[in-house]
Amino acid sequence: MPPGKTPTPEPKQNPSAPDSRSADGGDAVQSGGSYLNKLIGKTYAAQSQALAPKGSNTLGMRGAPDLDPGRFLEKNPQLVEGSGAKTDKKAPEKSTRSNATSYDAQPEALREVMERSFPENASSVFSALSDPARSNLTYTYNRMVEYGLWGHVRVIRGFVEGEKPAKVGPLELHVAGKSESILFEVYDGKALVDTMLTSGVFGKDVGPTGALHPGQTSMREWTLKTPDGLHLSVGPENDADAHIDKKSPTNKPKGQTSQMDVVRSLEHHWQEVWPEFLRLGPGWLVQVPFHVYSWLVDKTKFFGVGDRFRKVLKQIPKSLFEAAAFAVGIADPVFAGTTFKPADKVEHPDPSQKQKGSDFVVIKEYRFGSRGKKSRTPAAPPAGQSSMTEELTKAVLKAVSDVAPGIIKPAGQKGSRDDYADGETVGEAMAGKMLYQAKAGGVSFGLELGPTYHTLKPAEVKDVKSQLTVIGKAVREAMLTTLSSKDDKLAQGVAGVRSGTVQLGPSLVRFSVH
Incomplete structure (x- = not known):
């Protein structure tokens, strides 16, 4: 050993550890215990480096977790409402069929609400609906899906049958206020109204139009795609009803309120009242002013007017209307007579052909009170080969x-x-x-x-x-x-x-x- 050099001490061996040298005198290797300890240490260090924050070289320098909610939402934009980020949630499919046997072919979103509403017999309820009611259900569903409204529906409470159209000659008049309707309960009525208001196509009825739906928030759809429109009314306790107005009376909403078109609004509301006149029979013309008045009195219920007081309001002016009718010469109930006259028929030479002629002519006569002119003699029926x-x-x-x-x-x-x-x-x-x-x-x-x-x-x-x-x-x-x-x-x-x-x-x- 050279002078001035400190001798290197021999490593101490574990006396209990077996000699790791081979029996044939090969080189000595590390003991089994030392090798295992080093292997565990290297693995632990590698995992620690992987777990440490970026920029940290040691476990002792690892930073605290980032709990800033702003940065969390930046990393997860799909959780931000209105961010426009794509999510995995797909919009409900639309219905393409409405026949009695098409329940299994209905979209999952519609069947889900039906089965939640009628857990024991949803399919039977769907099939038992009338054709107009079933068609209205799928049509209303499609309309609500289009604007993202169907997800607000919790359960369907019932279906209201629409009033049959009234016919006047070749005209067929629908009752706009009594169309096929769906009654349902929503999760949150206010949230549903907010969704409609922010869509830009729904307006809230205010003023006289809103007064026609007392106790409800009446919402009407404005669209240029179809002449009809979705009319949805939401009550104070998450109850709602929806129907399709055959003739939508609204223009594009302004300030989130409905803007009524004068012509279409008159057509819409007149059709609601007109069939009531038809049911009055021959004397309907005399009763028009009073009937309109009674209809308006019924609408005062919105202002808290009780049933008894409304009946009094209806009785007070009845004599006045009758006196006015007498003054203009229609006091006598409008006489609508019917004259039956036999008509000579022209028959086809082949008896198997459908008959074209008529058996008699029906002629209507109208006399408007004692002051009115008597009707002229009905024209003779058309002559033909008898x-x-x-x-x-x-x-x-x-x-x-x-x-x-x-x-x-x-x-x-x-x-x-x-x-x-x-x-x-x-x-x-x-x-x-x-x-x-x-x-x-x-x-x-x-x-x-x-x-x-x-x-x-x-x-x-x-x-x-x-x-x-x-x-x-x-x-x-x-x-x-x-x-x-x-x-x-x-x-x-x-x-x-x-x-x-x-x-x-x-x-x-x-x-x-x-």
Whole structure:
């Protein structure tokens, strides 16, 4: 050892550790215990470096966790409302079918609400809905999905049937305020209203329009895509109802309030009142002013006016309206008479062809009170080639006059020939129908007596039906007697005609003629 150099001490060996040298005198290696300790130490150090924050070289220099909420939201933009960041949540699909067997084909979002509303029989409830109600459900669902509103619906409470359209001649009038509706409960009514207001296409009804929906926040859709519009009303306790206005009365909302279009608004609200006039019967014109007044009084319920006081308000001006009607010459209930006249038919030479002619002409007459002018004499029915001979016509008229002289009307009802059809006219019409069916090999014929007979009550229907049966049997017997000596084949055809069908009251009624 050179002088001045400190001798290096020999490493101490663990006396308990076995000698790691090989038995054949190979080089010594580290003991098993020392090697294991170093291996564990290196692994621990590598993991510590990986876990340490960036810029930190040692475990002792590792920084505190970053809990700043601002930086957290920067790293997770999908959690920020309105950020526009894409999320995995997809908008509900739209419905493309509404038939009774299409429940399983409905979108998952619609079925989810249905099964939450009717947990035991959702499919059966869907199938049991009427076709208009089922179509309205899917149409309303699609409309709400389009604006992201369906997610607010918790459960469906019920379905309100729409009022049937009123018909005036060729016109079909829908009742805008009584369309097919859906009643449901939402999670948060205020949140639903806020969603609609921020969409830019919904406006809140205010002023007189809002007063038509007392206790509710009435929201109307404005759109240029379709003439109709979603009308959704939200109550104070998360109850809501929705229907589709056949004619949307709104323009683009301003300041989140509905802007009513004058023309479409008049059309919308007039259709709500108009069918009520039709139900008043012949005297509807006299009652228009009072009916409008009563309708307006009903709307005062919004201001807390009680039922009893509203009834008083309706009774006070009734005499005034009647006096005003008398002053202008329509005090007498507006007389709407009906004149029935037989019409000669032009029949197709081929009996299998559908008949084009009519059996009699129905003419309406109007007289507006004692001061009004009397209606002119109705024009003569159109002439044509009659299918009945003069001899057969005389036999039929005589048979009818013997069994049912006068007019056909329910017992106890007052009326003249202007209100009801007379027996001879109806008998002649029956004869023409029977003759046509005899040529075509038919067994039954149809008859139309006009709208006067469409409002009969059940007891009145039974009475008129019995009168028609008596007349029908007399007509058939007279035709058989007359034709048996003239045309045996045609007589056999008449004998094969067994019944007739006519509308009495709200439905068709079959009466026997044999």
